Amino acid sequence: MREVIAERAKRVPPSGIRRFFELVMGMEEVISLGVGEPDFVTPWHIREACVYALERGYTMYTSNYGMLELREEIAKRLERDYSLSYDPADEILVTVGVSEGYDLAIRALVDPGDQVVVHEPSYVSYKPCTIFAGGEPVVVETRVDDEFKLTPEGLEKKITDKTKALILSYPNNPTGATMDRKELEEIADIVIEHDLVVVSDEVYDKLTYEGEPCSFASLNGMQERTVLLNGMSKAYAMTGWRIGYAASNSEVIEAMMKIHQYGMLCAPIMSQMAAIEALRNGEREVREMRQQYIERRNLIVRRLNEMGLECFNPKGAFYAFPSIRAIGLSSEEFAEELLRKKKVAVVPGNAFGDCGEGFVRCSYAASINDISEAMDRMEDFVKDCL
Numbered sequence: 001m002r003e004v005i006a007e008r009a010k011r012v013p014p015s016g017i018r019r020f021f022e023l024v025m026g027m028e029e030v031i032s033l034g035v036g037e038p039d040f041v042t043p044w045h046i047r048e049a050c051v052y053a054l055e056r057g058y059t060m061y062t063s064n065y066g067m068l069e070l071r072e073e074i075a076k077r078l079e080r081d082y083s084l085s086y087d088p089a090d091e092i093l094v095t096v097g098v099s100e101g102y103d104l105a106i107r108a109l110v111d112p113g114d115q116v117v118v119h120e121p122s123y124v125s126y127k128p129c130t131i132f133a134g135g136e137p138v139v140v141e142t143r144v145d146d147e148f149k150l151t152p153e154g155l156e157k158k159i160t161d162k163t164k165a166l167i168l169s170y171p172n173n174p175t176g177a178t179m180d181r182k183e184l185e186e187i188a189d190i191v192i193e194h195d196l197v198v199v200s201d202e203v204y205d206k207l208t209y210e211g212e213p214c215s216f217a218s219l220n221g222m223q224e225r226t227v228l229l230n231g232m233s234k235a236y237a238m239t240g241w242r243i244g245y246a247a248s249n250s251e252v253i254e255a256m257m258k259i260h261q262y263g264m265l266c267a268p269i270m271s272q273m274a275a276i277e278a279l280r281n282g283e284r285e286v287r288e289m290r291q292q293y294i295e296r297r298n299l300i301v302r303r304l305n306e307m308g309l310e311c312f313n314p315k316g317a318f319y320a321f322p323s324i325r326a327i328g329l330s331s332e333e334f335a336e337e338l339l340r341k342k343k344v345a346v347v348p349g350n351a352f353g354d355c356g357e358g359f360v361r362c363s364y365a366a367s368i369n370d371i372s373e374a375m376d377r378m379e380d381f382v383k384d385c386l
């Protein structure tokens with residue numbers, strides 16, 4: 001039979017996270033610090049809004065842009081938090097998670113051969129989706145010595161006359177790094193100088209623990225050049241509901257909407273109803289969960305450092321990213337041995353880019369008890385290795 005798989009699909013390896021989790025499946029008594037999702041269940045009043053929507057017969061398609069009521073709530077949220085003004089009529093698109101938002105943004109912006117700068121370590125989807133769109137990802141490595149921030153020098157070096165877009169992803173998965181307004185302004189200067197578009201994934205903005213979160217779009221002159229992506233998954237513990245959103249100028253949103261319209265049609269209506277409730281009345285729970293993440297972060301970072309795994313203090317999201325270089329194993333060996341010998345699941349750092357080698361990602365979106373027990377087991381493992 002002829003070769004049926006397209007080159008684009010062949011070029012992209014399966015996600016390193018998924019591959020690792022094949023190993024975890026079926027094992028008993030594993031404590032998982034592996035998955036990147038809250039251990040909290042979505043607050044009840046948000047779930048109830050969905051139940052109530054179903055009771056009232058909300059079971060149909062919505063506008064391709066998403067329900068206007070939800071877009072209005074999103075616009076209010078961006079105004080409230082960042083003084084950003086978007087017209088809910090045509091500058092906001094409701095997507096099936098930030099994942100779809102990113103895919104749409106890249107497909108709307110990138111022509112074959114265009115280069116897209118991605119800083120790494122970072123979330124696993126950016127490079128593959130760029131390749132699927134026919135674009136060429138260009139990696140800027142960030143370093144623990146720079147607190148995993150994208151530096152102006154690092155970015156400048158990777159810009160060519162083919163560079164179209166820059167992906168920004170702070171607070172960062174897997175490092176927990178954040179960038180403040182001043183640091184982002186230096187990036188914005190380069191964006192203007194080279195006439196770039198920015199796709200800014202801000203899904204963890206409400207899980208910022210030090211300083212105020214800063215939306216890239218809120219910087220001087222950046223709103224028109226930025227596709228702001230955000231969603232409900234992380235802050236509201238709503239990963240399974242699949243609601244994200246994109247905000248940008250109407251031209252970009254219309255292009256994204258066209259792709260969404262033909263490929264997805266709309267996000268599920270009952271999830272949209274729940275998202276409306278979350279944005280209207282969910283802030284108290286977000287604050288409470290955030291407080292718990294801070295306590296968990298403090299515990300995990302202290303324990304990792306005490307056992308000799310040097311760990312950068314994450315300033316946002318819910319991941320610790322310790323160096324495992326002292327152990328003398330590769331990231332994959334470390335994660336596999338730790339799982340096999342002590343039944344603790346973490347993700348090898350190289351799943352997030354080559355420069356993640358030498359690190360592992362430990363999610364602290366787990367209970368304090370699980371984190372404590374996982375750290376006891378990991379400490380034993382480290383002692384055995386040294």
Ligand SMILES: Cc1ncc(COP(=O)(O)O)c(C=O)c1O
Nearest residue numbers: 036097098099123173231233244
């Ligand atoms: C940085 C980042 N962006 C996007 C996503 C996916 O979010 P969603 O559930 O909204 O698709 C994740 C999930 O881990 C993430 O870490």
